[in-house]
Amino acid sequence: MEVPTAPHSALSSLFASLHDTSSIEARMDASLTDVVDAVMGSMHAASQRNKPSMQGLLHGFPQADRRESVAWIVQAFDVMGFTDSAIFQATLLLDRYYARRTPGPISAADAQQKLLAVVCLALKVGSRDEAQVPLQQLVGHLGRGKVRYSAVVGAEVEMLGKLKFSIGTPTAHDFLETLSTRLMHHDQLCASLAEYLLQLTLIDPVLHYGYPHAVLAAAALALALTTLKAPAAAFTPLFEDLALHCPVAEVGADMTTPCCQDIYQLWVQSKITPCSFAQHLCAKFSHARYHAVASITPPLRAPSVLPPMQTAYAADPRIGGA
Numbered sequence: 001m002e003v004p005t006a007p008h009s010a011l012s013s014l015f016a017s018l019h020d021t022s023s024i025e026a027r028m029d030a031s032l033t034d035v036v037d038a039v040m041g042s043m044h045a046a047s048q049r050n051k052p053s054m055q056g057l058l059h060g061f062p063q064a065d066r067r068e069s070v071a072w073i074v075q076a077f078d079v080m081g082f083t084d085s086a087i088f089q090a091t092l093l094l095d096r097y098y099a100r101r102t103p104g105p106i107s108a109a110d111a112q113q114k115l116l117a118v119v120c121l122a123l124k125v126g127s128r129d130e131a132q133v134p135l136q137q138l139v140g141h142l143g144r145g146k147v148r149y150s151a152v153v154g155a156e157v158e159m160l161g162k163l164k165f166s167i168g169t170p171t172a173h174d175f176l177e178t179l180s181t182r183l184m185h186h187d188q189l190c191a192s193l194a195e196y197l198l199q200l201t202l203i204d205p206v207l208h209y210g211y212p213h214a215v216l217a218a219a220a221l222a223l224a225l226t227t228l229k230a231p232a233a234a235f236t237p238l239f240e241d242l243a244l245h246c247p248v249a250e251v252g253a254d255m256t257t258p259c260c261q262d263i264y265q266l267w268v269q270s271k272i273t274p275c276s277f278a279q280h281l282c283a284k285f286s287h288a289r290y291h292a293v294a295s296i297t298p299p300l301r302a303p304s305v306l307p308p309m310q311t312a313y314a315a316d317p318r319i320g321g322a
Contacts, residue, residue, distance in 0.1 A: 052099035061098035125168035175217035
């Protein structure tokens with residue numbers, strides 16, 4: 001007698017449909033058909049298990065120093081041409097370390113070594129093609145020749161010990177990529193806007209770590225869909241795939257709508273009184289490779305329900321345009 005199995009999700013069926021395509025990359029994706037549903041749930045569990053303690057982070061990492069560090073990561077990675085995924089990995093590693101570190105003074109030299117150490121660690125767990133130059137040369141460039149490579153390696157060892165050698169854990173960006181698989185096949189503008197909104201949350205640790213990262217990524221996508229006047233049907237794959245990560249039964253009441261509202265408030269605030277971090281993101285996402293989404297104006301108000309009622313679109317002439 002055959003053992004009954006759970007039906008495949010729509011995401012799994014999408015991968016199954018790629019088996020006979022001519023693209024080698026698509027056929028490689030098709031190999032995920034039987035495992036993608038389990039992997040989605042495992043990603044959420046690993047993310048929750050490794051998220052930094054909010055109390056530890058706020059006490060162990062002075063917020064002014066954190067803002068400066070995160071802004072430096074975003075700017076440096078942009079200049080060096082590193083991926084957006086690496087930005088999130090470096091930030092997560094830095095936050096996890098400081099959340100576990102015993103609170104106390106840290107010298108400027110030590111802080112700089114730790115910052116360069118997370119750059120190296122993030123690149124090591126990322127794509128093999130991420131770093132185009134040897135790490136020793138990269139450290140010399142980013143440290144302007146003032147930081148010894150051996151000191152950075154020592155900082156890496158210290159950080160790995162503090163993190164119990166658990167690195168490469170899922171980031172909010174990883175969830176954005178998985179939740180975009182079915183959504184963004186035809187809409188790169190929405191993908192870029194969601195990327196912009198998600199990167200904006202990096203500056204606010206309470207928001208960035210206040211929700212499960214799967215929910216945070218889904219909320220960024222939902223706000224992007226709302227802003228671009230997406231039909232209600234466009235939200236269906238988003239919520240179906242979010243349920244693969246974290247079923248409502250596990251996280252409790254719907255968290256996506258309030259998270260979406262919090263991201264909206266941060267977006268509006270960044271337009272009214274932009275900090276240096278927001279200004280850099282605006283410049284970065286004004287480029288054509290991001291479809292110049294930084295020029296898009298937020299809706300008049302945050303969505304009160306997802307998907308939004310079509311009457312809400314009609315009442316806000318600014319939704320969907322710059």
